[in-house]
Amino acid sequence: MTDVVLSCTKISKAFGALQASKDVSLDLQAGEIHALIGPNGAGKSTLIRQISGAMKPDRGTVHFLGHDVTRLSAIERARLGLGRSFQISSVIPDFTVLQNVALAVLGDEGNSFHFFRDLLKGRPTVERAETCIARVGLEDRRAVRAADLAHGERRRLEIATALALEPRAFLLDEPMAGMGAEGASEMTRLLDTLRHEAPILLIEHDMDAVFALANRISVLVYGEIIATGTSDEIRSNAEVRRAYLGEEETA
């Protein structure tokens, strides 16, 4: 059990009458990709929000690297090394790709209260940022404003930013969405190597990617985890098929 990096225990969250999380317990172990799938509106993003600290659970606890982080804010959790990508791309529109990533490096270095140093002349910062950009294949676009990127490119930028934080665990909410076939397969390769740096809690509706990548899959339906298992176990679980996969994916 020493290699559990992130875990949440009995998390519950209600929006009025709607129970978005019901006693959800889940963990993430070193070196793994743990995929979280489930129908739209099942509560996946809500769960991620609670783990990342953007939303407070009604009940339950979150542990990260052995600390109880339930009471910490999103910012403090990010500083501890919880990297997050958003379901809907969230970038700094007027910044270039490089600046966007450099900002994340800055956040990781934890000293944004420098008033005189020139950010983009700090060599280590820029180098680290460029490495991350290269890893998602955006080298050619490093000087383009994030607002001018196409949708798919913005998704990659989102990943590059998460990489720059050198996190101890990743929370990725639908990183493949809108990526295109080519992009999705590249992303699959990237995540595959990434898991050795830090484990990934992955939300994704692209089943090809999920089945190819996940060490474990948990299925969330109506706020409850109804099954956890390997790709094959999940693929053949009748309940999951009925609630989520439908018929074709079983083929």
Add this chain to the structure above:
Amino acid sequence: DGVKVGMITTLSGGGAGLGIDVRDGFLLAVKQSGNSDIEVVVEDDQRKPEIAVQLADKMIQSEKVDVLTGIIWSNLAMAVVPSATAQGKFYLSPNAGPSQLAGEGCHENYFNVAWQNDNLHEGAGAYAKDAGFKNTFILAPNYPAGTDALAGYKRFYEGELAGEVYTKLGQTDYAAEIAQIRASGADSVFFFLPGGMGISFLKQYSDSGIDLPVVGPAFSFDQGILQAVGDAALGIKNTSQWSKDIDNPANNAFVESFQAEYGRLPSLYASQGFDTANLLLSAMGKADIDDADAFRAALKEADFDSVRGDFEFGPNNHPIQDIYVREVIKEGDVLTNKIVGVALEDRGDAYAEKCKM
């Protein structure tokens, strides 16, 4: 040689009417004098003290004026006058008369041709005493001129106060104060609410159904503002050092020529501007501006035909003059004032003894 006059006054924004009247009165007198030795530069202070200070700098430094005049508001006067007189310029005030400048802060080069700020309020207090008011409710905005106004009223008034209220500067709704008046058991009301505040108060007061007698300074009953107050003002007593029906040749000629020139009845402010110019012109006839001492002495003589009749300067260069009681009446369709008595005769001011010059 000639005299250059710098006039800093309010020509734009809400309070522009007063500045325009002062300017028009002043220029009318200059025109009538036919004196070509006088040159007037007019600038708009936008009613902002900082702008007034800068304009004064400009007039002194760049335009090289000899005499400054024109300021309407006490706070602007306080900002401009001390430094202008300290630089050896003459300042003739056509409207504002803050107490500091009449007392400790008086200056030999500062002449007030209108009144010390308290004068009209003192007149109102004196009138209240004569009229036998025993229990007055008094109100004014909460700023220095407002506190001075109430103090001025109390100086001659001898009865009780049913209430003393300071309102917010710029307030437009007086329902709460009017309710207090109604409940206070007062037998009369004195108010000093310049500009739009006074109009709002009077309209709301008359609609409230209270019919206690009201008295106030002329500012809320002046020609420029009276039409806007409407019938709500009818019959109200107010105090003023001037009225268009003061019967003397200078005033009759002024009222007629002002109306001919500008197509409207002159206001209090116009009369003050007119007198200011005439004072200056009278001094120019007697002394050269380059001989400051002689010119100052000539000013001090006040040897001109004031539209308010007798006019002379007290020891602190502030007027000694009669304060009249006027009543608002209707002449045909037009609301105007009629003198019904004299509140104070040959009134100087309360600060003169503090003035050492």
Add this chain to the structure above:
Amino acid sequence: MTLLSLSDVTASYGAAQALFGVSLTVDEGDVVALMGRNGMGKTTTIRTICRMMPVKSGEVRFRGRSINRVPSHRVARMGIGLVPEGRRCFANLTVEENLVAAARPGDWNFASVSQLFPRLAERHDQIAASLSGGEQQMLAIGRALMTNPTLLILDEATEGLAPIVRQEIWNAVRTLKATSALAILVVDKSIKELASVADHAVIIERGKDVWTGPISGISKDVTDRFLGV
């Protein structure tokens, strides 16, 4: 009959040109797939059709009429229903308000949309901002259908949807195709799904159309070259 045609259309974002001459046609009742890698100009093409950005040169015709200078809302009323990239639901409105905001009379109404997406009916009183991603996608489609268009444009309409819902949507598209004269222009990343519903395909590369033909005619060679699979 030709419903929509673009001939040699160019367009730019400020100084940056994004389309370098796109031509395509959509016939009545036709389902056309618009394909291409990320950033090649699919969305931009759609934006010029909906007049959300100006046509720099070339011509867009809808129902035989040039719509180069027709304002956006008039184009929509001529019968184009848009499901935009990124959903763009009206965040501060409820689900029901989103649906009725731009509704025009026709077969599609609140009841029939509810039938297609029961989830929306369940959530009809909820503010759109708090819907899950997939629910928002359904809402965007429902909202476009409520305008009762003759041409439905779906830009990545299945992005972020659960497989089972994706199948439902493709089924819905197939139903639409079979039962109505609705023409559809569809952008999606799943070639497999597109192949099963579309009649024709247009592939764009760097702001130009580089391949047009029946969808069945897309060879392995073409996908390798233009779609990078």
Add this chain to the structure above:
Amino acid sequence: MTIILLIEQVLNGLQFGVMLFLMAAGLTLVFGVMGLINLAHGSLYMVGAFAAAAVAGATGSFLLAMAAALGAAAIAGVIVEMLVIRRLYDRDHLDQVLATFALILIFSEGTRWIFGSFPLYLNIPPYLSGPITLPGDIQYPLYRLVIIGVGLLVAAGLFLLISRTRLGIRIRAGESDREMIAALGVNISVLYTIVFALGAALAGLAGALVGAIQSVQVGMGEPVLILAFVVIVIGGIGSITGALVGSLLVGLTDTLGRTLLPVLFGTFMEASAATTVGAAIASMLIYILMAVVLIFRPTGLYGAR
């Protein structure tokens, strides 16, 4: 202070609140719904008052004057919207502030140019003037009761318009995504022109109604504008209910503050100091109220989220 007086002051506070609401209503509509900061709202208020005064002066009819106020302000609104405001919707708040600040200058000095520098006359018609007696022997001006009535009617009307009609839905949709609502076939420009004109007309009506008991002069819109902003911010932008509650809160706080504070301070201070200090604090009171509300509810009482 007697109970009767206290009740009367509460009534005054409520009435002042409703009067504020009348001013704030149009502003919320434009500001909350279209996301536009319109500093020139006060100018439209002034336009209404001046139009009413001019027409009342020429015809002697109060009703015609009110109609003129509505019409003139609405027309001014349409012109301003088509020439200026329309180009500002997709700009940030800053550009809107600058442009509408410029409009204030143009309106104010333009009005002064046309009507001169002196206040105009506009008064309550005889059939609405004078006090009536309420239960408890409270004398209360009829006209102020009329203002309360009109204010409540406007509140109800606006509330229904925004929340219940399709027009309202579309307006709100446009606020969240203008491009998208247009792409769905709604002519948002016309819609916004209508809304702006409606907001302007409400401002004009408020100016004329209130002008009859206050002074009709250049610059009359500015203090009102600030108060109206205070009101809608306290209530929460975009909420008609919020604007109404905000107005009443501000009205009560201001009225009761300025009558009670001097008395309160008088209990432990010397009388004349108490009146000035009390008045000083009273004049700051609504700003204190606003700050406190926002500190505890950063989006106002009824604001979203």
Add this chain to the structure above:
Amino acid sequence: MRREQILNGAVLLGLIAVPLWAWSSGEPFIITLATKVAVLGLAGVGLNIALGTGGLVSLGHAAFFGIGGYAMGILASHAQQYVPLFEWPLLVEGTKSMPVIWLVAIVFSGLAALLIGALSLRTSGVYFIMITLAFAQMLYYFAISWPAYGGEDGMAIYVRNSFPGLNTLDPIQFFAITFVILCMTLWFNARLVRSPFGTALAAARQNAERVEAVGIDPYKLRLAAFVISGMITGLAGALFADLNRFVSPTMFGWHLSGELIVFVILGGTGRLLGPVVGAAIFITLEHVLGGISEYWQIFLGVLLLGVVLVARGGVIAVIAGKGVAHD
């Protein structure tokens, strides 16, 4: 980007050339105007850090401007009358020394900004605009009705305060002081914008959620920016008071806050020299138009409107191109 730098240089050169010319040709009032541009420009530069870089639209910067002004007025008036400010718990005397006054102005406006900012930054958008206005209005009404320091009349300080080695009453020497301060502040501002702090602040303006996700707290960034901004504006207030040798509650008025915003937008939001250019244009217009007609504000209004509608992004954007400098 290079064009903007050339333009910035030209603006500063112009700002120094005009008063020098006026000095040599005996037009002291022009020097006064140039000083006013420098001082109000400085206030605008302060505001621009909050508004342009941080996206914090403060309609209450008059609060800091006024605090700076009153710091000068109170210290100098006590010195003038030889009355100590207070004697308990320790004796504090007034002073007529500019550097001391500046320090006091900076410290107190900074403290006020810390307090106002800490409370106001809980809100955002229009609420922020209004809550900052509320704080400034509180100070305004307080200053008007509090009699100790002149109330609405304000305070006149008849002789300008002193600066070691200079004759501050000489317009050109006083101008030199303000100009040097302006340049130093601009240099600081230029460094700030490119620094990690400035970058993070600009990022927080555009997308606070993203900044949080990388572990930076936007609230702290904004508060720091607001305090720095308030301190600079406070310093400008002290200089402005010295320029006029006069302080009054209008320094707290919302018109002043509005004018500062106008300077910033007119010149170009977030541009280094935007506020200076804006102040120069505005003050020149005010001066030139004021002489033309009683109704000059109509023309001013039309011109401002023209700038917003046509010259998008401010005057600097029109001359130097749209993009805000990024490397």
